[in-house]
Amino acid sequence: MERILAFLNKPAFEFMSREFTVGMLILIPVMFLLAVWLLKFISKIVPRLLSKNGATPDAVHLINRVIQILVLVVMVITALDILNVPLTAFAFVSGAVAIGVGFGAQNIINNFISGWILMWERPIRIGDTLEVDNTRGRVEAINTRSTRIRRVDGVHMLVPNSKLLENTVINWNLVNTETRTSVTVGVAYGSSVREVERLIYDAVAKLDGVLTTPAPAVMFDDFGDNALNFEVYYWLNASSEMERRKSRSDCRFLICEAFEKAGIVIAFPQRDIHIDGELLLSNKETLNAK
Numbered sequence: 001m002e003r004i005l006a007f008l009n010k011p012a013f014e015f016m017s018r019e020f021t022v023g024m025l026i027l028i029p030v031m032f033l034l035a036v037w038l039l040k041f042i043s044k045i046v047p048r049l050l051s052k053n054g055a056t057p058d059a060v061h062l063i064n065r066v067i068q069i070l071v072l073v074v075m076v077i078t079a080l081d082i083l084n085v086p087l088t089a090f091a092f093v094s095g096a097v098a099i100g101v102g103f104g105a106q107n108i109i110n111n112f113i114s115g116w117i118l119m120w121e122r123p124i125r126i127g128d129t130l131e132v133d134n135t136r137g138r139v140e141a142i143n144t145r146s147t148r149i150r151r152v153d154g155v156h157m158l159v160p161n162s163k164l165l166e167n168t169v170i171n172w173n174l175v176n177t178e179t180r181t182s183v184t185v186g187v188a189y190g191s192s193v194r195e196v197e198r199l200i201y202d203a204v205a206k207l208d209g210v211l212t213t214p215a216p217a218v219m220f221d222d223f224g225d226n227a228l229n230f231e232v233y234y235w236l237n238a239s240s241e242m243e244r245r246k247s248r249s250d251c252r253f254l255i256c257e258a259f260e261k262a263g264i265v266i267a268f269p270q271r272d273i274h275i276d277g278e279l280l281l282s283n284k285e286t287l288n289a290k
Helices: 002-008 022-052 057-082 087-104 106-121 161-166 193-205 241-262 284-289
Strands: 011-015 018-021 129-132 135-142 146-151 156-160 178-187 217-223 228-237
Touching: 022 057, 106 135, 106 146, 106 156, 106 161, 129 161, 135 156, 146 161, 156 161, 178 241, 193 217, 193 228, 193 241, 228 241
Parallel strands: none
Antiparallel strands: 011 018, 129 135, 135 146, 146 156, 178 228, 217 228
């Protein structure tokens, strides 16, 4: 044991009037490996425990990130203490680094701070449906530099955090999942408009997830060129664009079935041609005979 202690306390080298022993050089890699293992363990166990206690995905993500940073800070301070390196020794270096970072990495720092604002203030949460630059998608992760969004077509999109704070972003689920949608249909002239209105109301009432408050509303929209145009507005609980499209599709199926049973024709483009004067129709065989 004495030989081992003597070996660990044996000076390895000297730097800036400070002596570094063999034990210090061995302990630092061990602490580094311990920190890596501890971070992996925290990344697995903390989200699991928080999820069991009913925490939201955003809270889990934020708490997990804060704990990881605290572990890193504690490990760095402990390593410096073991090496007998005071924090004041980094005062000049940290000042120079801060100036360099301030000029050369403004966008990175901006996105980093924006990421923490997003995780703390929670204007955007994991699972929300966003519309950014006319593109819709679901938020999968809010990282320190960028936010990962999965578009409706399955493609992943990385958006800088600063862009989400500095630009107009539509969040379809910020307060709740209640959204309004509409379906348009045109019927042939001569159809009973009140009957059409009743059938559309009945079709909407059969849809799943339609809210009664606000109540659905059927509007006689316009006298079109080829049809009497109607539009129905209704509210439903839908957390994604696909759910809204599915609801509109089901509504059109029900309207088609109801109109078919009632004998109401869904209009299609048609034109009436009026000819002033005389119209001469000739037979091709007659012309050949002549």
